[in-house]
Amino acid sequence: MLMNMKELLDVAYRNKFAVGSFNVANSEFVRVVIESAEEKQAPAIIQIHPNELELVGDDFLAYVRESCKNTKVPLAIHLDHGASVKDVMRAIRNGYTSVMIDASHASFADNIAITKEVVNIAHAVNVSVEAELGTIGSNEGSSEGGADKILYTNADDAQTFVEETGIDTLAVAIGTSHGQYKHAGKPELKLDLLAEIHQKVGIPLVLHGGSDNKDEEIAQTYLHGIAKINLSTDMKNAFFKAVRQFLLENEGAYEPDVIMPSARKAAKEVVKHKMDLFQSTNKAHHYFS
Numbered sequence: 001m002l003m004n005m006k007e008l009l010d011v012a013y014r015n016k017f018a019v020g021s022f023n024v025a026n027s028e029f030v031r032v033v034i035e036s037a038e039e040k041q042a043p044a045i046i047q048i049h050p051n052e053l054e055l056v057g058d059d060f061l062a063y064v065r066e067s068c069k070n071t072k073v074p075l076a077i078h079l080d081h082g083a084s085v086k087d088v089m090r091a092i093r094n095g096y097t098s099v100m101i102d103a104s105h106a107s108f109a110d111n112i113a114i115t116k117e118v119v120n121i122a123h124a125v126n127v128s129v130e131a132e133l134g135t136i137g138s139n140e141g142s143s144e145g146g147a148d149k150i151l152y153t154n155a156d157d158a159q160t161f162v163e164e165t166g167i168d169t170l171a172v173a174i175g176t177s178h179g180q181y182k183h184a185g186k187p188e189l190k191l192d193l194l195a196e197i198h199q200k201v202g203i204p205l206v207l208h209g210g211s212d213n214k215d216e217e218i219a220q221t222y223l224h225g226i227a228k229i230n231l232s233t234d235m236k237n238a239f240f241k242a243v244r245q246f247l248l249e250n251e252g253a254y255e256p257d258v259i260m261p262s263a264r265k266a267a268k269e270v271v272k273h274k275m276d277l278f279q280s281t282n283k284a285h286h287y288f289s
Contacts, residue, residue, distance in 0.1 A: 001068075001069070001071060001074050001287070002065065002069045002075055002077070002097060003065075003074050003075065003076050003097060004076065004098065004127070004128050005045065005076040005078055005097055005098030005128040005130075005169070006098070006146040006169070007170070008043055008045070008075075008167040008287075009168070009227040009228055010204065011195055011226075011287060012227040012228070012280070012283070013204040013227040015283070015286060016223055016279075017222055017227075017279035017283055018207075018222040018226050018227055018228060018278040018279065018280060019042075019043045019044060019045055019227060019228050019229070019278065019280055020044055020045065020229055020231055020274050020275055020278055020280060021045035021046075021047045021078060021080075021228050021229065021230045021231065022044065022045065022047065022230075022232070022235060022271060023047055023049055023080060023232035023235075024046050024064070025052040025055055025056060026055075026056060026075060027060075027063060028239070028260055028263070028267075029236075029267070030064055030067055032239070032267045032269070032271055033271060034046075034075070034273050035264075036216060036268050036272045036275065037071070037073045037075065037275070037284075038071060038072070039044050039268075039272065040272055040277045040281045041073060041281065041283070041285070042073065042280040042283055043074040043280055043283060044066060044073070044074075044075055044275070044280075045073070045075065045076045045077075045228065046068065046075060046078070047079070047282075048061075048064075048079065048080060048096075049081055050082065050087050052080075053090075058090070059097070061077070061095050062095075064077055065077065067223060068123070073120075074170070074284060074287045075246060076097045076128075077095065077096045077097050078097070078130070079091035079099040080096040080099050081102045082102060082118075083102060085101075085114070085118060085121070087101075088101055088118050088121065088122065089121070090128045092121070092122065092127055096127065097127060097277050098128040098129070098130065098168075099122055099129055099130070100129075100130040100131065101118040101129065101131055102132050103115060103116060103131070104134060104135050104136075104171075104173075105131040105135065108161075111131070111133070112164050112165055115129070115165040115167060116165050119165055119166045119167060122204060123166070128165050130167065130168065130206055130228075131161070131167045132162050132170070132171040132173075133154075133158055133171070133172065133173070134151045134152055134153035134172060134173030135150060135151040136150065136171070136208045136209050150173055150175060152173050152174065152175070152190065153172040153174065155196040155197045155199075158172065158197050158201050159200040159201055162201050162202075162203055165275055167203070167268050168203060168204075169203060169204045169206050169227070169228060170203060170204075170205055170206065171205075171207075172197055172207070174189050174191070174194050174207070175188055175190050176189065176207060176208060176209030176213060188217075189213065189214075189218075189220075191217065191220050191221070194221060194224045194225065194226070195224045197225070198224045201220060204225065204227035205225040205228075206222075206226065206227070206228040207221055207226050207228070207230065208230045209230065214249035215277055216281070217261060218277055222278065228272075229274075231274055234270050234274070235267050237269040238266040238267045239263045239264070240263070240266070241266065242262050242263040242266035242267075243259060243260075246259055246262050246263070247259065266276060268288070
């Protein structure tokens with residue numbers, strides 16, 4: 001069941017669980033997310049970064065939409081880190097049900113102005129909008145971008161930003177980064193800052209850089225307004241580690257239907273664990289009552 005992401009997250013926000021939003025870059029990852037969601041009876045979000053869209057091409061979205069529409073669990077298709085109105089328009093034309101405009105590196109005033117423009121465009125065609133305030137860090141291996149230094153979201157600014165723009169969801173910077181934490185310790189999330197933002201902002205919040213964080217900290221976030229948690233690195237690492245292992249053990253293998261099943265299984269184990277962690281397992285029924 002394909003949904004607008006605002007409708008998807010409003011349910012999670014009210015019931016204090018988070019929906020996993022998983023970056024896909026080919027059909028294998030689409031299957032990983034959808035099959036996991038069906039097995040766990042969990043809502044989920046398939047998100048595609050502009051870099052990933054360049055890899056798979058616009059026609060790939062027709063496959064993603066049909067795959068989502070043919071399920072009996074709630075799903076949304078989301079543009080991750082759209083950098084411009086052009087990125088947003090491309091996503092809307094391709095059938096995304098939600099878009100992110102990331103103008104977080106601009107000035108506060110410019111971020112508001114750019115985001116308002118996107119909200120006006122997207123809401124006119126029933127597409128939800130996520131924006132970002134503050135900056136997410138960037139670690140080794142990520143192609144999603146990020147900042148060299150995390151700029152934490154200010155709670156008062158967040159309140160002003162939401163009121164001025166009319167966005168549906170807000171990505172907040174509370175200490176996470178994209179990519180792998182190879183040369184640094186795992187992040188310490190500023191849960192006190194998250195609680196302050198949640199108190200002042202009455203819309204679902206988003207946590208980017210959801211891989212490789214401490215489970216006990218993640219389990220606190222959806223109690224303080226986080227309704228969407230982005231995840232890419234952990235899932236992709238599991239998938240490609242399994243591919244490498246299979247090819248080492250089976251040097252002559254070349255058929256995808258032989259190579260891919262073990263990788264898909266490994267990635268699904270990660271995704272299903274995250275659904276349990278986010279408390280979205282067995283929550284699909286909330287969308288049908």
